[in-house]
Amino acid sequence: MVSAKERARREEVATLREAAARGDARAQCRIGEMYDRGEGDVRQDETEAARWYRRAAELGDAEAQNLLGDLFGRAVSVEQGDGEASVWWRKAALQGCARAQHSLACSLADSDTEEAVAWWRRAAAQGHAPAQHRLALCLQAGLGTARDEAEAAAWLQRAAEHGVRDAQCALGGALADGSLGLKRDDALAIRWLQRAAKLGSAEAMRRLGVCCERGAGFARSDANAVRWFRKAAKAGSAEAMCALGSACMRGAGVAQDALEAERWYRAAAAEGLPHAQHWLALRWLGDAAGGAPDPTAAASMLAQAAQSGYELALASLAEYAHVREVASFCCTGCGATKRLHACSECETARFCGKECRQRMWPTHKMCCKGWQRGA
Ligand SMILES: [Zn+2]
Ligand SMILES: [Zn+2]
Missing domain, CATH: 1.25.40.10 (Tetratricopeptide repeat domain)
Incomplete structure (x- = not known):
């Protein structure tokens, strides 16, 4: 036995299908959604969903264009899907669909920040909360737009309220x-x-x-x-x-x-927190009270922290350039650990290149002699 509710639902689907067959874009989009989500007794089927979305999208239905973009954005591998997704998001965005404007902006964030910000601005003005947040971050950092802290704070407030x-x-x-x-x-x-x-x-x-x-x-x-x-x-x-x-x-x-x-x-x-890496390095170099010295492990931590550009780690590298394990583990000028050349004189300290070696020479000079003597 089929319940009255179920019968009503089936009739609704039948009506939708008729309307879709007649070329009603809204109905086509709805059927696409049913396949997209696997609603009721409709089995989830992304190919069918895409087919119905596309029919509605080509008739100019903004929602279908947006959902087709989403489908390409998540269902297909990046290299095939990304371009196709943006094409459909852009069509929907131009028709004023805020969600499509936000998705398009996210897809442009790395390649064209200015255009991304322009779309976030349009979506934000329509009350799209994630777009308001992203716009605030761009205004705060001056990314793709002039820095404007007051405007950033105002958008942050609205996104937070949402x-x-x-x-x-x-x-x-x-x-x-x-x-x-x-x-x-x-x-x-x-x-x-x-x-x-x-x-x-x-x-x-x-x-x-x-x-x-x-x-x-x-x-x-x-x-x-x-x-x-x-x-x-x-x-x-x-x-x-x-x-x-x-x-x-x-x-x-x-x-x-x-x-x-x-x-x-x-x-x-x-x-990967440089501050923590630096703290451990100093502890293992025997600086922090009570730590067992382990200069090799310390050198690895210092190198990692220095490679992220952490200033205190770079200063510590110079300070500990006289420790053999440190000087031979990484370039004491920059923390590099790859493609190093040994100092031609002591053959112990290693540097990434001429520039670091020259800069570090006044520091290295002292122990270079000692290490040459094999001390
Ligand atoms: Zn270097
Ligand atoms: Zn040397």
Whole structure:
């Protein structure tokens, strides 16, 4: 037996199919969606979905053009799909479809930032929240448009109000720091950060920890700070792992425990955080109290941090150029580890090229002689 509801649904589908066959673009688009999602007893079938979307899209239906773009954007391999997706998003975008304007902008973000910003601007003006967020980031960084902090803050606010998690976090952060031309407001900052944290933002959790540490908007509490840092670290924030490492070293809000600290810094270093890599390197060079010296492991960490351009790591490389394990592991001028040439005199220190060797020569000179003598 077929229920009355089911009978009504089948009749609706039959009516849609008739309308679609007559050339009704809206009906064609709807049938495409049914195949796209696998609605009711229609089996999910991307080829059928594309066929119906295309018919409607070619008749000028903006929604079908947008959905066809989405289908190409996700279903087909990048090299085949990307160009095709953009073609259809662009058609829909030109007809004013905000979602297509946003998708098109995202696809252009790397190749043509100015055009991307223009589309984000149009989608943002129509109230598309993710576009408002991206536009705010571009205005803040001066990417594809002139820098404008006040306008960035205004869009960030709107995106945050529309529930975009990362916009809520950024807005909370700006209010906590008093940046982006906003007046510092700890209570409001915390409200936004808490909303973002509830949606799973690791960075918002970390920032809430910092607020507890500073006693900004919260009563000062190291223990509460550590609680937030733990949540943030669990959600993947490398900065929070570092903050936990630091708390363990200081015994702030948690028992003082150097080994536990080192574990947190290691976790952050594995995520590629230069600050953590540098901290571990100094510890393993025997600088940080209580660390067992391991200059080879230290050299590897210093090299990694220096390669990300971290200034303190570059300074430490120069400072530790007299350590044989460091000088022979990487170029002490820049931290490079590939295609190195040994110093022709000591045959121990290695450099990436003439420039670094010349620049580092005054530093290297002293131990170069010693190493020549085989000391
Ligand atoms: Zn170099
Ligand atoms: Zn030398």
